[in-house]
Amino acid sequence: MINSIGIIGAGQMGNGIAHVTALAGIDVLLLDAKPEAVEKAIVTIGKNIDRQVAKGAVTAQAKVDALARIRVAADYTALAHADLIIEAATEKEDVKRAIFKAVQPHLRDDTILATNTSSLSVTRLGAATGRADRFIGMHFFNPVPVMKLVEIIRGIATSEATYETIAELSRRLGKTTAMSEDYPGFMANRILMPMINEAVYALYEGVGTITAIDTTMKLGCNHPMGPLELADFIGLDTCLSIMQVLLDGLSDTKYRPCPLLVKYVEAGWLGRKTGRGFYDYSVTPAKPTR
Numbered sequence: 629m630i631n632s633i634g635i636i637g638a639g640q641m642g643n644g645i646a647h648v649t650a651l652a653g654i655d656v657l658l659l660d661a662k663p664e665a666v667e668k669a670i671v672t673i674g675k676n677i678d679r680q681v682a683k684g685a686v687t688a689q690a691k692v693d694a695l696a697r698i699r700v701a702a703d704y705t706a707l708a709h710a711d712l713i714i715e716a717a718t719e720k721e722d723v724k725r726a727i728f729k730a731v732q733p734h735l736r737d738d739t740i741l742a743t744n745t746s747s748l749s750v751t752r753l754g755a756a757t758g759r760a761d762r763f764i765g766m767h768f769f770n771p772v773p774v775m776k777l778v779e780i781i782r783g784i785a786t787s788e789a790t791y792e793t794i795a796e797l798s799r800r801l802g803k804t805t806a807m808s809e810d811y812p813g814f815m816a817n818r819i820l821m822p823m824i825n826e827a828v829y830a831l832y833e834g835v836g837t838i839t840a841i842d843t844t845m846k847l848g849c850n851h852p853m854g855p856l857e858l859a860d861f862i863g864l865d866t867c868l869s870i871m872q873v874l875l876d877g878l879s880d881t882k883y884r885p886c887p888l889l890v891k892y893v894e895a896g897w898l899g900r901k902t903g904r905g906f907y908d909y910s911v912t913p914a915k916p917t918r
């Protein structure tokens with residue numbers, strides 16, 4: 629049973645994971661390479677739980693208790709007693725490898741390591757840790773407190789006991805799980821990203837405008853967000869890097885990233901986080917950029 633979790637990376641995913649685990653009664657140690665990111669994460673968590681309190685989904689006391697369970701870890705030694713480490717740092721393989729290498733010597737032998745990677749090979753990351761049987765992918769979705777799924781990715785060496793522990797924890801967090809084998813993009817991004825990329829191709833080839841493409845998928849296919857709106861929400865750099873992982877890992881040209889997606893990323897138009905992507909967010913309502 630998992631009672632204490634170390635979360636490495638306190639960005640948008642790390643703060644969401646800390647939020648749901650602390651509310652579920654688990655002790656959280658939060659660590660980031662940038663100390664200010666942890667401070668910002670704790671403020672964000674407080675504000676996000678306030679919204680749940682206002683809706684009556686969470687009591688004011690539960691908020692106080694949850695925030696008291698979140699502590700800042702100054703360095704890896706603070707994670708020595710954690711039952712589980714969830715790595716939610718930047719989506720770069722060298723960054724994640726360096727984190728696992730550095731944290732490993734401080735952990736108990738039975739501590740499980742999980743990565744929230746959206747696309748990198750769980751088997752390859754696990755193999756470099758020396759505890760591949762206790763290594764797993766725990767893929768949360770953004771925003772974590774709202775999205776109901778945890779996609780659990782088993783590396784080739786992940787043990788049944790590790791899988792069961794993580795599946796049980798996910799249920800305790802109120803999430804439904806779906807198990808994926810460890811292939812590029814797993815399930816969600818293997819299916820979602822080619823659709824988003826195809827929507828960018830439809831725009832690139834002039835099949836439809838941004839508004840027409842998003843309206844078609846929302847009203848014609850009952851998607852809650854259009855694919856271009858969703859791409860802006862995820863981040864166009866993230867979309868591009870996942871397409872690159874699919875192309876490299878599956879060696880099929882059907883996964884080639886649309887040149888227009890590449891151009892937006894080169895321009896620094898990364899979506900909501902930079903204020904401009906397929907839509908311009910400096911005006912309300914957001915205005916299509918093509």
Ligand SMILES: NC(=O)c1ccc[n+]([C@@H]2O[C@H](COP(=O)([O-])OP(=O)(O)OC[C@H]3O[C@@H](n4cnc5c(N)ncnc54)[C@H](O)[C@@H]3O)[C@@H](O)[C@H]2O)c1
Pocket residue numbers: 636637638639640641642659660661662665716717718719720723727744745746747767768769770862
């Ligand atoms: N954004 C999404 O929709 C989404 C969804 C599912 C999974 N993910 C995955 O979650 C992970 C984090 O994504 P995010 O959107 O939260 O990114 P983010 O940029 O918001 O946060 C990443 C954090 O990691 C920190 N970091 C970088 N190097 C570090 C290190 N060596 N040690 C400790 N902290 C370090 C950064 O300072 C930053 O605060 C990525 O692997 C991403 O693919 C993202």
